[in-house]
Amino acid sequence: MGGNSGSVTNADKRPNELLGSWFVRSGWSKGELARQVNRRARQLGANHISTDTSRVRRWLDGENPREPIPRILSELFSERFGCVVSIEDLGLRAVRQSPSVSGVDLPWTGPQAVALLSEFSRSDLMLARRGFLGTSLALSAGPSLIEPMQRWLVPTPTSPGPAEPEPVVDPRRPGRLSRPELDLLESTTRMFRQWDAQCGGGLRRKAVVGQLHEVTDLLQEPQPEATTRKLFKVAAELAELAGWMSYDVGLQPTAQKYFVLALHAAKEAGDKPLGSYILSSMSRQMIHLGRPDDALELIHLAQYGSRDCASPRTQSMLYAMEARAYANMGQPGKTKRAVRMAEDTFAESDEWDEPDPDWIRFFSEAELYGENSHSFRDLAYVAGRSPAYASLAEPLMQRAVELFAKDGEHQRSYALNLIGMATVHLLQREPEESSAYATQAMDIAKKVRSERVNTRIRKTVDTAVRDYGDLTVVVDLSDQLAVDLPETAEAV
Numbered sequence: 001m002g003g004n005s006g007s008v009t010n011a012d013k014r015p016n017e018l019l020g021s022w023f024v025r026s027g028w029s030k031g032e033l034a035r036q037v038n039r040r041a042r043q044l045g046a047n048h049i050s051t052d053t054s055r056v057r058r059w060l061d062g063e064n065p066r067e068p069i070p071r072i073l074s075e076l077f078s079e080r081f082g083c084v085v086s087i088e089d090l091g092l093r094a095v096r097q098s099p100s101v102s103g104v105d106l107p108w109t110g111p112q113a114v115a116l117l118s119e120f121s122r123s124d125l126m127l128a129r130r131g132f133l134g135t136s137l138a139l140s141a142g143p144s145l146i147e148p149m150q151r152w153l154v155p156t157p158t159s160p161g162p163a164e165p166e167p168v169v170d171p172r173r174p175g176r177l178s179r180p181e182l183d184l185l186e187s188t189t190r191m192f193r194q195w196d197a198q199c200g201g202g203l204r205r206k207a208v209v210g211q212l213h214e215v216t217d218l219l220q221e222p223q224p225e226a227t228t229r230k231l232f233k234v235a236a237e238l239a240e241l242a243g244w245m246s247y248d249v250g251l252q253p254t255a256q257k258y259f260v261l262a263l264h265a266a267k268e269a270g271d272k273p274l275g276s277y278i279l280s281s282m283s284r285q286m287i288h289l290g291r292p293d294d295a296l297e298l299i300h301l302a303q304y305g306s307r308d309c310a311s312p313r314t315q316s317m318l319y320a321m322e323a324r325a326y327a328n329m330g331q332p333g334k335t336k337r338a339v340r341m342a343e344d345t346f347a348e349s350d351e352w353d354e355p356d357p358d359w360i361r362f363f364s365e366a367e368l369y370g371e372n373s374h375s376f377r378d379l380a381y382v383a384g385r386s387p388a389y390a391s392l393a394e395p396l397m398q399r400a401v402e403l404f405a406k407d408g409e410h411q412r413s414y415a416l417n418l419i420g421m422a423t424v425h426l427l428q429r430e431p432e433e434s435s436a437y438a439t440q441a442m443d444i445a446k447k448v449r450s451e452r453v454n455t456r457i458r459k460t461v462d463t464a465v466r467d468y469g470d471l472t473v474v475v476d477l478s479d480q481l482a483v484d485l486p487e488t489a490e491a492v
Helices: 017-026 030-043 054-061 069-081 112-130 143-153 180-197 207-221 225-248 252-269 272-288 292-305 314-327 334-347 363-382 387-405 411-427 429-443 450-469 471-483
Strands: none
Touching: 017 054, 017 387, 030 054, 030 069, 030 429, 054 180, 054 292, 054 314, 112 225, 112 252, 143 272, 143 292, 180 225, 180 411, 207 225, 207 334, 225 252, 225 272, 225 450, 252 272, 252 429, 272 292, 292 314, 314 334, 314 363, 334 363, 363 387, 363 429, 411 429, 411 450, 429 450, 429 471, 450 471
């Protein structure tokens, strides 16, 4: 590529090889890219932007264009390739100045949290509308995940001196929210949570991301401090739910990014129990991804951060997740201790004076039995398909299934525990009973858009076929799976 122009350039004055690589693969000419940038700029109301082929050449040669050009280029290349191509991926912003969209080590400040939530939810919506999935994001694990999350514990600095005055807002200009409007935002979030429990993450994920983006717009308006904190709390709950739904449909890096941003928003809201809940969701994802050591670190961080303010129900849920992590690490003594702590703490929830927040309402007696039974089931797998641990899991799992059968709201949890029963019976060498539970799970899975449920059913049926493939009941189960849950990719 040619030499640099006299404009603002990268410090080393070398061609932008990252942008060049994306540009070559796009198949666009410089003129085509310039025309698309101009068209998108007009859509954004940036009518002062007028790009031509020579300016595109200067970007390729190393010039760093000013906003909103980097954001426009990010959108155009993301649409072209069907994955999130961040500004940093294009070599247009140094990582140390503004962390990559795909990273988790982000600045713990309110304005940065709002900007990143807005940018990420907008990118997600843009790609979702076109049926694309954000596959270029990378998952973080180990110290690169745990160390940034530990900063959740660092107190937010308070500025010395007199309190800041309330923002002056022109009453003719929209922006300041009324109490009923805030209540409506909170009730909408509760409704989304119910939909997720009943229908799985695939059906309403885009609606949740859209609502999150709307809330980040409100956070960029001048609001009283109390309203801002409430909006950060709503944003944290919506981001956690967007992450949970993304996890449920198999978008793991996207899910992790939402969880991280949710934790940042919870910190700005000053809501430590909510932060601990978000960390527990991250922990559950790490268990799912085969990283129980990371899961345990995240749970201990959640427990420590909310030790003086979390309700017994929330603490019980954290102990149950701690047990899951220990079970997957093959530590039976610590698993049993955490299971007991989860049960004992849950028993105290009836004596708790304050109402629990809606986000922990899912952690019912059925969920407690389900989590603890899965811990013993996981121990059985780690211990080489031990029938002893499977026999510990069975009565707890049976109780969870019975309770979920009466609960019309948490259909996904019902399906997951039916699959759990199927796996326990396989561990106990009872393929007929296992097939009966797997068939029930499939009936629910057809109504619940959850790739997590579908994947677990497929794995269970595969195990049954491997171990008992000559049995008619297992052959029938495998045939039914091919009809009910064909392996077809769905856009979400």
